[in-house]
Amino acid sequence: MSNGNLFGWLHSMDDEKNTLQWPIRMKIAIGLAKGLAWLHHCCNFRVAHLNINTKCVLLDQNFEPKLSNFGMATLINPKEINSSRGFVMDIEFWEECFLKEDVFNYGIVLLELITGKVSPSLNISDGSLDKWVNYHSSSNSDRLHDFVDELLIGKGHDNEIFRCLKVASNCIHQSPVQRPSMLDVYTTISTISD
Numbered sequence: 001m002s003n004g005n006l007f008g009w010l011h012s013m014d015d016e017k018n019t020l021q022w023p024i025r026m027k028i029a030i031g032l033a034k035g036l037a038w039l040h041h042c043c044n045f046r047v048a049h050l051n052i053n054t055k056c057v058l059l060d061q062n063f064e065p066k067l068s069n070f071g072m073a074t075l076i077n078p079k080e081i082n083s084s085r086g087f088v089m090d091i092e093f094w095e096e097c098f099l100k101e102d103v104f105n106y107g108i109v110l111l112e113l114i115t116g117k118v119s120p121s122l123n124i125s126d127g128s129l130d131k132w133v134n135y136h137s138s139s140n141s142d143r144l145h146d147f148v149d150e151l152l153i154g155k156g157h158d159n160e161i162f163r164c165l166k167v168a169s170n171c172i173h174q175s176p177v178q179r180p181s182m183l184d185v186y187t188t189i190s191t192i193s194d
Helices: 006-011 021-042 077-083 091-115 129-136 142-146 159-169 182-189
Strands: 044-046 058-061 066-067 072-078
Touching: 006 058, 006 091, 006 129, 006 159, 021 044, 021 066, 021 072, 021 182, 044 091, 091 159, 091 182, 129 159, 159 182
Parallel strands: none
Antiparallel strands: 044 072, 058 066
């Protein structure tokens, strides 16, 4: 891809690369959510990617995201599972284990888009990422400025960033059952951009 991967744009030491403005980040977040929603809800075989991160989000010349690295992906056809293997698999359990892992990882990518930091480097004192995000996504803009990528501060996008943090918080909920589907995530995030 002509613009490499998202990791390179967010975490590069090259000043030219480390300049993604909020509208482009939102475009990437929306495009990635749309692609994952399609994989999870529109394919004949539902696809769980299982390895979503900024290194496997490739960017074309217009910064449209393309998901790569399907080496760990899992295909599942619920009709085949229920009939050909001689047992009935609990599809809800499968969704919890696989699809909701993709939702969690999407939330991590969204946090990286907001903070400009690799997720393990986020300063999380109590060890609970979803509580940390909930705390920082409250309506206190001072908290927002403490951890949002400095390139985004003061550019008139605080409301969108707050709303994206809420989406990220839902995606990384400790309980997979409480996480939204990627279709819900896409529907929500596609309405955030002003």
